[in-house]
Amino acid sequence: MQNSNYDYDTVVIGGGFAGVRACRDLSEQGYSVLLLEARDRLGGRTWSKHSKVGVFEGTVELGGQWVWPDRQVNMMAEIKRYGLTLTRSATPESYPSYVAGVHNPGPLPVPLEDIYDFERAAFALLTDAHRISPGIPLDQQNVGDLDIPYGQYLDALGVSPATRGWFTFFGSVFTARYPEEISALGPLTFIAQMEHSLIRAWGILDEYLVEGTGALIGAMASDSHADIRFETPVANVTQNADGVTVTTAAGNVFTARTAVVATPLATWADIDFDPPLSEAKSSASRERHMAYPVKVLMQVNNAPRFPYLLADPDNAGGAILLVAEQELDQGGQMMTGFYVNHLEREDSFGTDFAGVERFLKTLCPEAELVDFQCHEWATDPWARGFVAYKPGRLSKSHTELAAPQERVFFATADIATTFMTWMEGALESGKKAAVDAHRHMAQPASNP
């Protein structure tokens, strides 16, 4: 289908789930596609690799991992298509929490005397989450009054510190920022997309791929017949009435009829666009809206068996969650932890042994860290965290953030309308970009 005036029909920039989905769908329709990826691997903010953590040896996921089979139709279709296998996470044996600086053994989420407060807060969050319909851009849903700092939203509930602390979890687990820094729309949208269920949103660590996310994205990429170039960051995207010219940081130039920008929203400001990005896109990217997540995989000794330990980061140095993955034959457990590693706060845990140990002991003082692995997503220039929208952005610009600019289309989980910031959202937005690019190229009169 390629027109000889161009090197390719489409250049896709970025090889995460959104970009690879766009590549695969377009090449399936007969278009010639070039994928330019900055890193030396596919997968972006998913990264599965064979690794050793203490005595554990196997596949570790340093980024996106969990899938929700009941609702994530795009993920499930891909997993089925390539014959991969899902397995369920280990069932927790206890539900302790560390909120408002107090260890609570559970299973009640808050101490008994706070339980009516807890119910009132749950009712308020569920009522507001019910105003949100996943699949529709948030600027089309009349929810501007919820686009306020989540800390302010929680304060207005007038609940006890333990209840407030417990509900900060929904803000932080999804954005890896503190409640005053993010919009309440983030956690409320998260609850809405989990079937408007607090329990479902709380127990998000559901099923994951036995073969690893890398096996899935690898299968999709091999199926695409795209020309894939690694270690090829893009520096400039120029379009005019004739087509798109994409220039790499090394100065290589490629021409195409269309381009799909499938890089994280926070990285768009690092690419030079001519004509420039719309005001909403460029200001949102310059504002970064960045999450500061650390997901750490650890061999831990002397911890309680299979806890699901939730914390409020405000009072726990940034700690959010500690769960067990499996018991190790030689003793100890493989555990996964999540925390906010705030770039502007000096008291953040950091990612060296002492910092990870501090995180672990904050939640579980008796536990011993043996070994760990993690990746600093927030300082990774090709990721810049994942998206954590600040107040006032999504209720104004969600539609525009995802809108094409003539021959240039945008795809990333950061702008999705269902499962925003999930692998599912990435697949949905890659699929949409491929449909839009195909429509553009299928109009012979206006598009050569």
Ligand SMILES: Cc1cc2nc3c(=O)[nH]c(=O)nc-3n(C[C@H](O)[C@H](O)[C@H](O)COP(=O)(O)OP(=O)(O)OC[C@H]3O[C@@H](n4cnc5c(N)ncnc54)[C@H](O)[C@@H]3O)c2cc1C
């Ligand atoms: C710690 C962590 C835990 C997570 N847990 C889950 C989970 O359990 N379940 C879930 O569904 N999701 C999870 N996510 C989110 C999920 O991983 C992402 O939403 C999804 O992978 C994003 O896909 P994407 O294609 O939009 O972006 P990315 O995966 O970031 O892909 C973008 C690609 O663009 C490339 N790129 C960037 N700039 C340039 C450039 N200038 N030129 C060329 N290439 C460029 C990058 O290298 C990258 O490969 C998690 C994320 C993190 C960080």
